[in-house]
Amino acid sequence: MSIRAVHLVASIDNEAAGPSVSVPRLAEEQAKLGMEVELSTVATGDAPARRIAPAVQQHRHAPSFAGVPVVSRLVPSQSMVDDLTARASSIHIAHTHGLWLLPNVYSMKMAQAGTRLVLSPRGMLGKDALAFSRGKKRVFHALFQQRALAKTSLLHATSEAEIEDIRAFGLKTPVVLAPNGVDIPDSDAPAPKSGYRTILSLGRVHPKKGLDRLVSAFAALECEFPGWRLRIIGPSEIGYGEKLKQLVGELGASSITVEPPLFGADKLDAYREAEIFVLPTLHENFAMTVAEALAAGTPVISTKGAPWAGLETERCGRWIDHGVEPLAAALRATMALSDAERADMGVRGRAWMKRDFSWRAVASTLSDAYTWLVKKGEAPESVRFADPR
Structure with missing residues (x-):
């Protein structure tokens, strides 16, 4: 039957x-x-x-x-x-x-x-x-x-x-x-380049995502890491996107953008262009964006609000406590790596997705x-x- x-x-x-x-x-x-x-x-x-x-x-x-x-x-x-x-x-x-x-x-x-x-x-x-x-x-x-x-x-x-x-x-x-x-995209196409090293957070722009903490953490590092930028991409819910833009202005951060959502090939390009993907969420049951980023070969930093302890065991990212200070510390450590070291993390993450997801x-x-x-x-x-x- x-x-x-x-x-x-x-x-x-x-x-x-x-x-x-x-x-x-x-x-x-x-x-x-x-x-x-x-x-x-x-x-x-x-x-x-x-x-x-x-x-x-x-x-x-x-x-x-x-x-x-x-x-x-x-x-x-x-x-x-x-x-x-x-x-x-x-x-x-x-x-x-x-x-x-x-x-x-x-x-x-x-x-x-x-x-x-x-x-x-x-x-x-x-x-x-x-x-x-x-x-x-x-x-x-x-x-x-x-x-x-x-x-x-x-x-x-x-x-x-x-x-x-x-x-x-x-x-x-x-x-x-x-x-x-998770769908595993073709790895042969060259990643797009913008002239910046990019940190990406993509998904719903909602208070539960903890994006205000990410903005504050990156703003504290902006002068230390010139040539880096933070892109927050996704649909704003309950006015949270405007609140983030206001916070960016209050902090005087010139390398942070809050942008509308991307779909299809444009979204994949954003993942593949990024040096690091960050999910500072308060709580997730899975977090599809983490899997998508890893499948695209991008290392991930996630808070323990999402069930991604494997980022540590698979050596493809960092699984951190909540708060601005843990975020800033994880960003600093990952941004300070060489391009080759971050690329190796991305390769391991992609292999993990292919194997288990x-x-x-x-x-x-x-x-x-x-x-x-x-x-x-x-x-x-x-x-x-x-x-x-």
Whole structure:
């Protein structure tokens, strides 16, 4: 019996958001393994549908209550509800990605028809992530999310740290451990050069990313390392980009820019041009940008808010404590290396991504877990059970 699965995610229209990349890629790789795979999303903007392999059937639903304050921010879609409810009896697995939006709870209705529910929290159960809009999340949890979680048969974590977050939230549901995958770009093309040595931080420009600390750390080193610059690239959320620009001005830092998001080949060029990639985040369940930077051959500095201890063991970066001083110390040490030493770090990081983070391996792990849910039998080694105590 071929497993038929649908992936549900609020939107894949924002290419700067991790799930916009990782969820379609997961669906495509599972289709290559012989599964019948669908992708169900809400059209949250005017952007055309993302190009996805023909083997994955894409359902892009119209939003409801568009333009209505508060309600529209929850991304409601009656079209998605009706479609999933009508077809629930023919779908074995409904895999939802994310929390706190209405498409993240629509799969509840499918459970009544026997569909097994899988949920990827996508880092949204971390302590720091829960602290943002805490009151709104408590209300949503009481009204919707709690019931959806109760019907979920399996949770998906991308790291050991995320399993700890799941258990700390009080969930006893079995968890399958599978990282996000990463595409390995061609290494033969020469990296673009700008005349500067570049430090890059790319992704959502949001307070949880700790970018104010990075700005302060680099500003303290700017005079010590002439010819270096810091580029912060990504979509500004809740006005954080403007606050960073204001901080740059207050510090008098002339070599820091806060820029709009980049996509596709332009984003890859930014990774490959950079001498160092930095993620000063407060909390991440995975951090797709770290994997992308390493795959592009760029050394990485990440705070311990992201689960990348392997940066140290694989000798391709630094995994540091939070704060301006640890950031400044890691930057100074890495900037002081020779170009050849940093290049060697990049080579090791790329090899690590190629070895352990292929999409085929990730898709196989999750597909095995789906099969276990549907057909029973012995659980795969990747599935972790809560301590019965």
